[in-house]
Amino acid sequence: MSVPEQMVPASYVVLGLVRIGASSGYQIKRAAELSVRFFWALSPTQIYTELKRLEAAGLIRGRDDPRGDRQRRTYQITVDGERALRDWLLSQAEPTVEWRDEGLLKLFFADVLEPADALGAIRAIRTRSDRLKRRFDETIEPAGKTLEARGEHRFPWITARFGNDFHTWVSDWCARLEAELDNEHDN
């Protein structure tokens, strides 16, 4: 207990998902897929190693909880874990952000291309956001809404709305730029 342990944001994702009800590694994997994966991706490998580290640090407590002959280990957050989660949530340092977008990279270098192909670079970003927006409409927002309707948590839905609104905004921004450049070409 009170083992300091180096915590990275991914640690808090796993800790937080255990806190709000995902008890096994597999459940965390599925919950992440329906929620945080668009602004913090987690691989199964990472989830299982993080669970072991959190348990060693005393922030979660695990027990073997098989379903028939199928092995399973479930976890719950400890008092130390609650405190660690709150401390992180309340920490005043500017939250880190990292964005790696091949689409914007291609847009940046689009001067190298013919005008028609440069337009393709914009369209690629728009198409991608349209696809991702559909994911938010069809699965991520409904999942958040269900939680909210059950009176459990509201911020998962709010965050899903952010993702949805963001992709709508990107799509519109691209459409406006395409129209602008199209117009030039016609003159």
Added chain:
Amino acid sequence: MSVPEQMVPASYVVLGLVRIGASSGYQIKRAAELSVRFFWALSPTQIYTELKRLEAAGLIRGRDDPRGDRQRRTYQITVDGERALRDWLLSQAEPTVEWRDEGLLKLFFADVLEPADALGAIRAIRTRSDRLKRRFDETIEPAGKTLEARGEHRFPWITARFGNDFHTWVSDWCARLEAELDNEHDN
């Protein structure tokens, strides 16, 4: 030449920046800081190793070009390099995107906090975007505008406007949400 070599997006950033006029590693570092760094960060280490790899692959050609006694190596893109850059720009695969945002993560878990502290999580995202928007206003957009005014490239400016508009949008989205939640609290 025509060495296939494994190219990652970072390779194309370096190749592209050489293409549009940054000739030495240090110049690439500075150019990246004023342009692509917000949607694809590059460390100096990466730049110098990437330059060597690109040269070994025949995509750029380098020569020692010291300034006085101060060493310097400058590069220019080759015909193979031009083709590799165009092939990447024209590739039809959906452009990759990766977003890791500690701010949205904290928002997602904000149910754990008191309403007043949850509001702090939103404000943190807004404050960060306000700061980044200032960076776009003060340095990144002007740098792109200068290029455009000189009739060299227009897409660096367009991309800078995307970044600027994006942070404006995020800030507004957060302000609306804060107002919404504030209103609840008053009732």
Added chain:
DNA sequence: TGAGCCATGTAAACGGTTACATGATTCC
């Protein structure tokens, strides 16, 4: 009976960052 999901991991590789080192030039 076989596909798909539930469930948990290990080993190796990968892309990228941090810390550090060196030395010249410019400009106040």
Added chain:
DNA sequence: GGAATCATGTAACCGTTTACATGGCTCA
């Protein structure tokens, strides 16, 4: 004379992904 900038790198580490492996359960 000293700080800031120009200029290039190496070694070690870090977080994450990919590929792979194992096996049980569910349901058409």
